Structures are given as C-alpha cells and as structure tokens.
Amino acid sequence: MKAERCVELTVLDLVPFGQSESDPLFFALRLSCPNWQQWTPGQFVMVRPLSFGLEIPWARPLGICQLNSQHLVCFFQVLGRGTRRLAQLRPADKVLVWGPLGNGFAMEEHKPTLLLAGGMGLAPFVGYVHRHPQPWNLNMLFGHRPPLDCYPVDSINERITLDTLRETTPGDLDNLIFSLEERIKDNAEQNGLILACGPLPFLRTVHGFVLKYKARAQLSLENRMACGVGACLGCVTKVRKNNQDPSDQETSYQQVCTRGPVFWAHDLVL
Numbered sequence: 001m002k003a004e005r006c007v008e009l010t011v012l013d014l015v016p017f018g019q020s021e022s023d024p025l026f027f028a029l030r031l032s033c034p035n036w037q038q039w040t041p042g043q044f045v046m047v048r049p050l051s052f053g054l055e056i057p058w059a060r061p062l063g064i065c066q067l068n069s070q071h072l073v074c075f076f077q078v079l080g081r082g083t084r085r086l087a088q089l090r091p092a093d094k095v096l097v098w099g100p101l102g103n104g105f106a107m108e109e110h111k112p113t114l115l116l117a118g119g120m121g122l123a124p125f126v127g128y129v130h131r132h133p134q135p136w137n138l139n140m141l142f143g144h145r146p147p148l149d150c151y152p153v154d155s156i157n158e159r160i161t162l163d164t165l166r167e168t169t170p171g172d173l174d175n176l177i178f179s180l181e182e183r184i185k186d187n188a189e190q191n192g193l194i195l196a197c198g199p200l201p202f203l204r205t206v207h208g209f210v211l212k213y214k215a216r217a218q219l220s221l222e223n224r225m226a227c228g229v230g231a232c233l234g235c236v237t238k239v240r241k242n243n244q245d246p247s248d249q250e251t252s253y254q255q256v257c258t259r260g261p262v263f264w265a266h267d268l269v270l
C-alpha cells in the first residue's frame with residue numbers, strides 16, 4: 001500500500017437515516033477530503049477510528065458513496081461492535097482511512113445497465129449513479145427489509161428509475177426472486193450489463209440467474225476483512241481457474257480485497 005493512501009481524516013458529521021427508527025442503525029459518515037486523485041465506484045475504504053486504540057484491532061471496510069474535493073462519504077449499517085463504535089463518532093473525531101481499495105464496477109455508458117442492490121449493497125451504487133455519464137441507461141431493483149427511509153435512496157431516485165421491493169413476508173421474497181429473474185433475463189437479451197451488490201444469499205440468487213441466461217454481470221462481494229490489502233488472506237473467495245472452458249472445474253482462492261470486491265460473475269464459485 002502506498003503511504004499517501006493511508007490518511008488521518010476528521011469526522012465532519014454523522015447523519016442518522018430512518019425517521020421511523022427511535023434508535024437509528026443507519027448512518028451517513030462524512031469525513032474530510034483525503035486528496036486521492038482518482039476512484040471508481042465499487043471501490044472501498046478501510047476505516048479505523050483512532051479511539052479504537054488497541055481495543056478493536058481491525059478496521060472495517062465501507063464502500064465509497066461520494067469522494068470529491070470537499071469530502072469522503074460512506075453509508076453504513078450498525079451490525080456489531082465495530083460499526084456500533086463507528087456510530088458513536090462525533091464531529092472533529094479522527095479516523096484512520098486507507099483506500100481507495102480494490103476494483104470498481106465496469107461502466108459501459110451506452111449499454112442498458114441493471115443495478116441490483118440488496119440491503120446495504122445499495123451503498124456503492126450511490127456513487128455509480130452519480131458518476132455515470134448517461135444515467136438514462138441505468139435502472140435499479142432494490143430489495144430491502146428495514147423501511148426505505150433507512151437508505152440513501154433520494155439521490156438515486158433523482159437520476160434514475162429505481163424500483164424498490166420491501167421484504168416483510170415470505171411472499172415478498174418470492175416476488176423479489178421473480179423480479180430478479182425477469183430483469184436479468186431481459187437485460188441478457190439486450191446484451192446489457194448487470195451489476196449486483198448485497199448479502200451472499202442475494203448474490204447467490206443473482207449468480208444463478210446470470211449463469212442461466214448467460215448474462216454479462218459483475219458481483220461485488222462483502223466478505224469479512226481484516227487488512228484490506230491482500231496480506232492476511234482472511235477474505236478469500238473461490239474462483240474458477242479457467243472461465244473460458246465450462247468443463248474445466250478447477251478452482252482456486254483469491255483475496256476479495258485486492259482481486260475484488262467486484263468480480264465477473266462467470267469467474268466466481270459461490
């Protein structure tokens with residue numbers, strides 16, 4: 001990792017999302033500008049508040065939602081002790097951030113591009129939608145369980161067609177799976193591009209339909225990470241060694257942090 005990519009940043013603000021939640025679990029974290037020259041939506045940062053001290057050794061990976069000359073913005077959901085501590089950050093607190101890490105999503109501006117997001121998998125698409133030069137070629141299907149106002153959907157809604165499906169019953173899950181198959185099939189027939197991010201069961205479903213309809217798709221994995229730079233091997237995923245030959249079943253393991261988190265679907269064994 002280049003030294004200039006690991007920077008100490010200042011918390012500008014931490015904005016809770018979800019009007020209906022009395023104890024918010026969703027936040028937009030805005031940090032001072034790291035002065036990185038380039039980034040691609042789909043890349044991520046490792047974030048470690050200085051207040052962690054020796055108490056929690058690992059940083060936490062978060063997708064980059066926005067990065068410009070003013071600030072770096074990430075959006076996160078509180079799940080465990082790391083993100084619970086991130087939710088306690090206050091303006092002027094200091095955090096150590098390294099990035100931008102990994103590979104971002106492909107951008108084929110003239111192609112119909114289908115964005116499939118499950119839950120917090122929405123985060124990297126905030127940046128993608130804003131950076132895309134022809135947003136009329138994008139449409140998104142977003143499946144979620146908490147209320148919609150827990151997610152930063154407004155800035156996406158302004159620019160593209162966004163369809164949301166809230167899952168509260170098993171029937172809702174069936175609807176989501178049905179819609180995923182329809183959309184993937186349709187996109188494959190147009191030789192478009194599909195980008196997906198979300199929890200593993202969601203990605204497995206997408207992966208199955210992508211292979212079935214021979215769609216062109218990239219999936220962003222959210223494996224647990226420790227170092228974020230390829231050193232600890234804690235984040236590996238199974239990949240096919242030879243994706244040109246479907247009969248060749250040989251596999252190997254690759255680090256998600258450096259070889260991903262975005263992979264072409266046909267390379268992955270999920």
Ligand SMILES: Cc1cc2nc3c(=O)[nH]c(=O)nc-3n(C[C@H](O)[C@H](O)[C@H](O)COP(=O)(O)OP(=O)(O)OC[C@H]3O[C@@H](n4cnc5c(N)ncnc54)[C@H](O)[C@@H]3O)c2cc1C
Nearest residue numbers: 060061062063075076077079080081082083123222223261
């Ligand atoms: C490349 C990448 C980008 C990410 N981007 C975002 C983002 O933009 N916003 C966001 O909210 N989260 C994102 N995540 C997931 C986030 O890093 C984890 O939710 C976080 O590290 C959990 O830490 P914790 O200490 O709060 O939870 P832990 O105490 O470590 O775990 C609490 C619970 O969460 C589960 N968990 C832990 N890590 C993950 C994970 N990666 N995926 C699903 N469940 C997990 C554990 O199994 C456990 O049940 C990203 C992950 C990766 C790898």
Ligand code: FES
Nearest residue numbers: 228230232233257
């Ligand atoms: S997180 Fe350490 S190798 Fe990927």
